Amino acid sequence: MLDRPIAKPQLDTWSPTLLDPPPSDIQSGLRDALHKFAAEVVRPTGRALDRMTPEEVIAPGSPFYAMHEQYRAFGISQAAMAELPPQEAALLQSMAYEELGWGDAGLAISIGVNGMPASVARVIGAPEFAERFPETKFGCWSITEPDHGSDMLDSTRQAFALDGQYGGPSCVARRSGDDIVLSGQKSAWVSNGVIAEQAVLFCAYDDGKAGFRGCVLYVPLDAKGVSRGKPLDKLGQRALPQGEMFFDNVKLPKDCLAADPDEYHDALYATLCLANSGMGSCFVGVARAAFEHALEYAHERKQGGVPIIQHQNVRARLFGMYRKVEAARALARRVAIHNATAPVPALQGAIASKITGTQTAFEVASEAVQIFGGAGVSREYPIEKLLRDARASMIEDGCNELLAIKGGSQLVRHERMN
Ligand SMILES: Cc1cc2nc3c(=O)[nH]c(=O)nc-3n(C[C@H](O)[C@H](O)[C@H](O)COP(=O)(O)OP(=O)(O)OC[C@H]3O[C@@H](n4cnc5c(N)ncnc54)[C@H](O)[C@@H]3O)c2cc1C
Structure with a gap:
């Protein structure tokens, strides 16, 4: 005999915290x-x-x-x-x-x-x-260039093709007396780029040495010589303003340099860990939104005289979506906590979180479109927007396939390669 009653299973309610421990x-x-x-x-x-x-x-x-x-x-x-x-x-x-x-x-x-x-x-x-450079101002992370997308996120060349060459940078900083002079452009993909008041900017540093040498600069965007392009028209995340940034011999005091070429790889590593982990959590939210809409609609929409959730295939589809959302959230939170507490954050963990969160958002939004049937592709309903928003995320902060190569490279034990 049990000394307590068997709890009645509550399978008819869903809440975002169902599988979480009780929150503080x-x-x-x-x-x-x-x-x-x-x-x-x-x-x-x-x-x-x-x-x-x-x-x-x-x-x-x-x-x-x-x-x-x-x-x-x-x-x-x-x-x-x-x-x-x-x-x-x-x-x-x-x-x-x-x-x-x-x-x-x-x-x-x-x-x-x-x-x-x-x-x-x-x-x-x-x-x-x-x-x-406090967060109370509009800010941005400016790294992507017209000629350098994926390769800007791969300064250690883990994902470069064997015969790949970096080529020339689109944006360069160089020292001139007590100043740093910034010239060139960043691509139209910089999030908040057209409205930002300040940028943390990753670009090439010309110190006369051969090969790509990078630096991290803090740039007040009201500096003389800074201009912006037109805001970008795009498929998804249309509420996010993006656009080009131009730098015409912008003079910055030398104390705007936050990482020099010797510190650049570590700075990029830490930044990618931070950004990819945040993306993972954010797109769990997109996946959850798509799942919730689909669950609600499946109770409302009647076909053959019953709400469509009475059809077993719809239930199985919803369960697949639920399973993916919970798994993606568990990974996102585990990575966020690990990377905030470990002596060195795990890039492979951050990348796993980003790829899982964004891929889950895309797959769950696509399944939600299917559950909505024709209504799923109509702009009258919220689902098609979620699908568009999720699609962009698989490119944002690094294309998932490039990130997967970098994640895999983190797993290589170089001492065993001889
Ligand atoms: C919504 C959104 C928000 C963004 N926000 C920002 C931002 O805030 N700041 C910023 O600076 N940038 C931002 N970006 C830019 C983003 O990081 C780049 O788009 C991304 O790094 C890919 O670069 P690319 O578009 O030039 O594609 P490319 O690098 O030209 O890639 C094209 C294709 O080639 C593949 N490919 C390229 N190189 C390799 C390789 N070595 N191995 C395997 N495949 C490869 C890619 O996977 C992809 O399929 C954003 C992009 C989007 C879509």
Whole structure:
């Protein structure tokens, strides 16, 4: 005989925390507040911006700015997170990205990249830049160039073709007396690029030595010689403004240099760990949104006289989606906590989180389209947008196939290669 009653299984309700351990007060407080904000502000704003032209998205008076103002009023700052134990801060950050991604992927990324100058400063061991370039301003991470997409994320050449050459950079910094002079351009893909007030910028450094030499610079974007291109028109994440940045002999004081060529590989490693891990959590939110919509619709839509969830194939499809969302979240949180607490973050873990989160978002959104049937491809319903948003994520922050090669390269034990 059992000395306690057998608990009645609750299989008819689903909540985002069903498989999580009970949250602490601070965790449930942050998650519930952000969920409300995501439902009431982020999601409707993202849907409205998705229908606008890129120019309208960034025009004065656009709801894009009102959303950011409301988010700032929450006071969820990295400085506040830094006061918490790293494990708790990482879990909260992961929960926050998931809720924001659940609301709208493009706006979640826009909020995330505002914090990139400060968060990169912390992970590359240059915290003074976090004070000088705070997340309260519009920020960006500027690395991709017209001639260098994937290869900018692969400074250690783990994924280069055997006969591959880097070629010439599109954007170069060089020392001139007490200044650093920046010339060239960054590609149209820089998130927040057209509205950012400050950039953490990764580019080539010309110190007269052979081969690619990189550096990390902090650039106030009101500096003389900085200009921007047109905002980019694109398939998904349309609420996220992106566009080219041009640098015409921009003079910066030498104390804008945060990592020199000798520190560049480590700085890029730490930044990719940070960015890919954030992407993993954010796109779990997109996957969850698609799953929830599909679950709801499957109870509403009747075919053959029954709600379609009565059809066994629909149930099996929904279960596959549920399983993927839970697995992706478990990985995203595990990686976030590991990388915040380990002496050296695991790039292979961050890449696994990014690929799993974005691939899951795409697959679950695609399954959701199928459950919605014809309504799934109609712009009247939210599903087609989720599919478009998720599709872009498999390229964003590194194409998944390039990242997989880098992740695999992390697993090689070089001492066994002789
Ligand atoms: C929504 C979105 C947001 C973004 N945000 C930012 C941002 O904030 N800041 C920023 O700087 N950039 C940003 N990017 C740019 C993004 O990081 C690049 O698009 C990405 O690194 C790929 O570069 P690319 O587009 O030039 O593609 P390419 O590098 O030209 O790749 C084209 C194809 O070739 C494949 N390929 C290339 N090299 C290899 C290789 N070595 N091995 C195997 N396959 C390879 C790729 O996998 C891909 O399929 C963003 C992109 C998107 C879509």
